[in-house]
Amino acid sequence: MSEVVLKTYNLSKKYKETMAVDKVSMTIKKGQIYGFIGQNGAGKTTIIRLITGLAHKTDGEIELFGQTNNLDESRESIGSLVESPAFYGNMTARENLEISRLVRGIGSKDSVDKVLELVNLKDTGKKKVKNFSLGMKQRLGIANALLGNPKFIILDEPINGLDPMSIVEIRELIKKLNNELGMTILISSHILGELSELATNYGIISHGKLIEEFTAKELREKCRQYIEIIVDDSKKATVLLEEKLGITNYEVINDNMIKVYEKLDETGKINTMLSLNNVEVKKILLKGQNLEEYFVSVVGGAINE
Numbered sequence: 001m002s003e004v005v006l007k008t009y010n011l012s013k014k015y016k017e018t019m020a021v022d023k024v025s026m027t028i029k030k031g032q033i034y035g036f037i038g039q040n041g042a043g044k045t046t047i048i049r050l051i052t053g054l055a056h057k058t059d060g061e062i063e064l065f066g067q068t069n070n071l072d073e074s075r076e077s078i079g080s081l082v083e084s085p086a087f088y089g090n091m092t093a094r095e096n097l098e099i100s101r102l103v104r105g106i107g108s109k110d111s112v113d114k115v116l117e118l119v120n121l122k123d124t125g126k127k128k129v130k131n132f133s134l135g136m137k138q139r140l141g142i143a144n145a146l147l148g149n150p151k152f153i154i155l156d157e158p159i160n161g162l163d164p165m166s167i168v169e170i171r172e173l174i175k176k177l178n179n180e181l182g183m184t185i186l187i188s189s190h191i192l193g194e195l196s197e198l199a200t201n202y203g204i205i206s207h208g209k210l211i212e213e214f215t216a217k218e219l220r221e222k223c224r225q226y227i228e229i230i231v232d233d234s235k236k237a238t239v240l241l242e243e244k245l246g247i248t249n250y251e252v253i254n255d256n257m258i259k260v261y262e263k264l265d266e267t268g269k270i271n272t273m274l275s276l277n278n279v280e281v282k283k284i285l286l287k288g289q290n291l292e293e294y295f296v297s298v299v300g301g302a303i304n305e
């Protein structure tokens with residue numbers, strides 16, 4: 001069994017009358033990129049704040065690297081980007097990281113160069129942070145999280161407000177941290193298309209509750225794609241599908257509808273073949289959910305922008 005990095009047991013946080021986090025039991029294992037999904041106000045940031053020690057739980061338990069006691073010690077192996085870090089605008093990236101390193105008492109001088117290289121900011125030289133683009137600032141925030149060589153990185157909405165190029169850069173960086181450096185990553189985002197390019201695992205949170213956890217593989221199964229064909233005669237069509245195209249993985253829904261689960265990129269060929277053999281094709285469509293549609297089907301409302 002793979003090593004557990006984070007486990008929460010009925011973790012709860014109440015703010016006056018608001019149950020911001022309600023009995024959440026989630027698990028993140030070593031090597032995972034765990035995508036945390038939820039609408040605004042669902043409770044993602046609060047959970048992240050509880051994990052990183054920025055807020056105190058009302059109830060429940062947090063286990064980090066197998067420890068439930070001395071969490072502050074375990075937290076030394078976590079790097080996080082939760083709120084936009086306050087950098088000094090009049091200083092360079094290197095100067096900012098050097099200050100952060102000294103204040104936090106971590107790493108050697110080399111570690112600043114190492115993280116700047118990792119996030120691709122080592123050539124920013126004398127450029128002051130106030131002149132950085134939002135994407136560069138985010139990468140500096142990630143560099144700051146990487147000081148001290150953490151095993152577990154937590155990123156709260158790291159691509160919020162970024163342009164497409166910067167999003168790709170952050171995506172590649174996260175993949176590198178995970179693949180090459182073996183870091184486990186928790187990333188919250190409401191940009192589900194982007195998250196599904198990265199995550200190996202997902203947790204859906206709604207109104208403070210963890211609704212579901214699933215793997216990327218399970219998501220692919222849940223969102224299983226198929227070709228929906230509406231015809232005048234399902235029976236005749238299936239005989240042709242088998243005989244002419246060797247299609248056997250299909251389901252007859254009714255006299256007029258068939259779902260085909262293979263040869264998903266051959267809708268044109270299927271359409272032509274059926275028509276040539278005197279089956280009237282009224283509609284032929286590639287269907288299936290993506291992460292966003294699946295989220296809506298589970299939570300019952302779209303994720304907000």
Ligand SMILES: Nc1ncnc2c1ncn2[C@@H]1O[C@H](COP(=O)(O)OP(=O)(O)OP(=O)(O)O)[C@@H](O)[C@H]1O
Nearest residue numbers: 015018019020038039040041042043044045046047
């Ligand atoms: N310091 C606080 N005091 C009172 N209520 C709070 C506080 N922080 C969060 N909440 C409430 O807790 C709930 C969860 O908020 P949280 O910020 O964790 O959600 P979120 O999923 O991170 O959403 P977002 O994407 O908007 O940050 C919300 O109803 C919010 O209003």
